[in-house]
Structures are given as C-alpha cells and as structure tokens.
Amino acid sequence: MTITQLQYVLAVAKYQNFTLAAEKSFVTQPTLSMQIQKLEDELDILIFDRGKKPIQLTEVGKMIVEQAKNxxxxxxxxxxxxxxxxxxxxxxxxIGIIPTVMPTLLPMFLNNFIKKYSKVQLKIEELNTELMIQKLLDGSLDAGIAATPLQHEQIKERVLYYEPFVAYIPQNHRLYSNRKIDTTDLAIEDILLLEDGHCFRDGVINLCKNAKDFNDERFQLESGSFETMIRLANEGLGMTLLPYLHTTDLKETEKSNLHHFNEPVPAREVSLIYHRSELKLHIIDALREVIMGVIRGAIAFQNVQIISPVSKK
Structure with missing residues (x-):
C-alpha cells in the first residue's frame, strides 16, 4: 500500500470517473487503474463498484476513503x-472564503499577495461557514476567512478587521429622514434578509431586539445577493443591512440611501480561521499581514459592537 495509491483512490472517489481522476492526477488512466487494482488485490476487497454509472464506492470503500483522507x-x-x-x-x-466577504475582500488583497509571495499556490473556494469548518476539520482546507466568533473548540480565530453594518433605507421608508439610526429603530419584519445559510443573515437577526419569534411570512426569497436586496428595497419592499465594504462601490444615487448607526456601531468580526493543529502558520501569518495592510485604509471605524454570526435558532 502506498500514499500514491491512496491519492488515486481519493481522486476517483471525488470525480467518480477513472479518466477524469487520471487527468486531475496527471497520470495516464492505465497507470491509475492499475495502481487501484493492485491495492484492491492486496486488501482482497473492491473499493469501487465499476458496474454503476457514475462509479460508486462500495460500503467498505467508503470507510477506506475516510481513512485514506486522514x-x-x-x-x-x-x-x-x-x-x-x-x-x-x-x-x-x-483557503475558503464566505460569500458575503469574497466579492469585496478578495480583489483588495489577492494581487498584492501573489506578487509578494509568488511561490504560494493559492486555491480559493467560496464556502459557507458550516462547510468551511467541516473542510478545516477533515484537513481538506488550510484556512478560511469567515465572520466570527464561532465558538468552536477545534478552530482558532485571528481577527482581520471589524466591518460595520450600514443600513440601506429607500426614500419611502419610515427611517429615511433619520440622519443616523440606532439598533432599537430596527424592526425585523421590514428588513430584507439574505437566504438562510448566510451568517450575515444570522447576524442581522441577532442584531434585532424583536427577532426572537421571527418568521418571515411575507414572501419566500432565495437570494444570496446584496444587489438583489438593494433592488427590492428600491421597489418599496423594505430596507436592508449591508456590510460596509459592499457600500463603497454603490452608485451615487444609491449611496444617498445609506444610513450609518450611532456608536457603538454594530459590526461583524472577520477573521482568518484554521484548525488548531494547522502547521502552515507561516503562510497564515503572511496572508494576515497582507490583508491587514490593505484593509487599514478601507475601514477606519473603531467604536463597534461585535454582532455574533452564530444563529440563535
């Protein structure tokens, strides 16, 4: 049994196709197939059910794959x-990045990082927090960028920045005339929210004092886009809350609808997260240094109140 054989097994398990697995492993299909066959012969079992399309793991194959990952x-x-x-x-x-951070943060630091650390091959995935933690725990991800604190005993968190919440309030809304607003002004029933599964949604719900028994019965919305929230607000369907960095590139006509909070400003904490046993700390340090270097000029807010991203459901 060799590490290479186990890598080939993982590739076939992932792609469910010997040809594609060989291509992704940079070997010929006969080589990959022969090595997997040798492993099956040695163990005297079948790892894959080749009679099914796409190829499926056998019951014992599923257990072998889990151990092979480790x-x-x-x-x-x-x-x-x-x-x-x-x-x-x-x-x-x-590295994984949550969807509500990736569009704004990634363009800010990526070019600087790859220029400064050209020997690092970054592999970046957009992931929700739950899947990111799962991948960190099983070792298929080195680090993540997510809203914290997450209160997970196996995950370390290193704060990158605090990003204030900003209210987007159209002219026909009851709060539009307020130059600044308080969190007590918010009513969960007229705030447009991202689809379930986004930690920013949970943060907004946690922010609202009257959200204990919240159940959105007005209409069902399946969108992970802040742009959609803004358009719906413009149509008179309510207001919405945005992370500060998402407001910097709005049209001037839309910026007139932005309302900031009185201090302490509600904000989300954005951190680099990684497994407690992670060894690539030198790369994590380099990544954090670059991100903090570019973010200092973008966010100058100090007096903030951190809103938990952990759902209270």
Whole structure:
C-alpha cells in the first residue's frame, strides 16, 4: 500500500470517473487503474463498484476513503514541517472564503499577495461557514476567512478587521429622514434578509431586539445577493443591512440611501480561521499581514459592537 495509491483512490472517489481522476492526477488512466487494482488485490476487497454509472464506492470503500483522507493529509504535513523550519513561504495553500466577504475582500488583497509571495499556490473556494469548518476539520482546507466568533473548540480565530453594518433605507421608508439610526429603530419584519445559510443573515437577526419569534411570512426569497436586496428595497419592499465594504462601490444615487448607526456601531468580526493543529502558520501569518495592510485604509471605524454570526435558532 502506498500514499500514491491512496491519492488515486481519493481522486476517483471525488470525480467518480477513472479518466477524469487520471487527468486531475496527471497520470495516464492505465497507470491509475492499475495502481487501484493492485491495492484492491492486496486488501482482497473492491473499493469501487465499476458496474454503476457514475462509479460508486462500495460500503467498505467508503470507510477506506475516510481513512485514506486522514493518511494522505497527515503525510503532507511532513513537508509542511520541513518548510516551516526552513522559513520557506510557498507550496499549495487551500483557503475558503464566505460569500458575503469574497466579492469585496478578495480583489483588495489577492494581487498584492501573489506578487509578494509568488511561490504560494493559492486555491480559493467560496464556502459557507458550516462547510468551511467541516473542510478545516477533515484537513481538506488550510484556512478560511469567515465572520466570527464561532465558538468552536477545534478552530482558532485571528481577527482581520471589524466591518460595520450600514443600513440601506429607500426614500419611502419610515427611517429615511433619520440622519443616523440606532439598533432599537430596527424592526425585523421590514428588513430584507439574505437566504438562510448566510451568517450575515444570522447576524442581522441577532442584531434585532424583536427577532426572537421571527418568521418571515411575507414572501419566500432565495437570494444570496446584496444587489438583489438593494433592488427590492428600491421597489418599496423594505430596507436592508449591508456590510460596509459592499457600500463603497454603490452608485451615487444609491449611496444617498445609506444610513450609518450611532456608536457603538454594530459590526461583524472577520477573521482568518484554521484548525488548531494547522502547521502552515507561516503562510497564515503572511496572508494576515497582507490583508491587514490593505484593509487599514478601507475601514477606519473603531467604536463597534461585535454582532455574533452564530444563529440563535
């Protein structure tokens, strides 16, 4: 049994196709198939049911794949140890970013980072927080950028910045004439929310004092887009709350609908998160340094009240 054989097994399990798995593994299909066959012969079992389309794992194959993930991830950590000792900042680094942060933060730091650390091969995924934590725990992700605190005992959090909430209030709304607003002015029933599953949605619900028994019965909306929320607000369907960075590129006509909160300003805490046993701390340090360097000029708010992203349901 070899690490390479286990890597091939994981590739087929992921892509459910021997040809595609071979292509992604940069080997020929006969080579990949032969190595998996050798492993099955050695173990005297079938890992894959080749009679099904797409290819499926057998019951014992499912257990082998779970163990193979651990073995392959742990074997990769040997290289991480060596690189960290040498001070080498390079190699593959897999990072997840939540959808409400990725569109604004990524363009701000990515170019700077890849220029400064050209030997790091970033692999970036847009993930919700729940899936991000799962991937951090199983070792298929090195770090994530998410709203915190998450209160997870296996996950470390290093704060990057505090991003204030800003209210988008159209002219026909009861709060439009207020130059600034308080959190006590908010009524959950007329705030347009992102679809369920977004931590920013949970943060808004947590912010509202009257949200204990909230049940949105007005209409069902399946959108993860702040742009959609703004358009609906413009149509007179309510107001919405936006993260500060999402307001910087609005049209001038839309900026006139922005209302800031009185201090302490409600804000979300955005952090780099990673598993407590993560070894690529030198890359995490480099990433944090670059992000904090570009964000300082974009967000100058100090007196903030951190709103938890953890759902109270």
């Amino acid at each position: 073995i392959v991830n742990e074997s990769g950590r040997i290289k991480d140890i060596v690189e960290q000792q040498k001070g080498f900042i390079g190699g593959e680094f897999k």
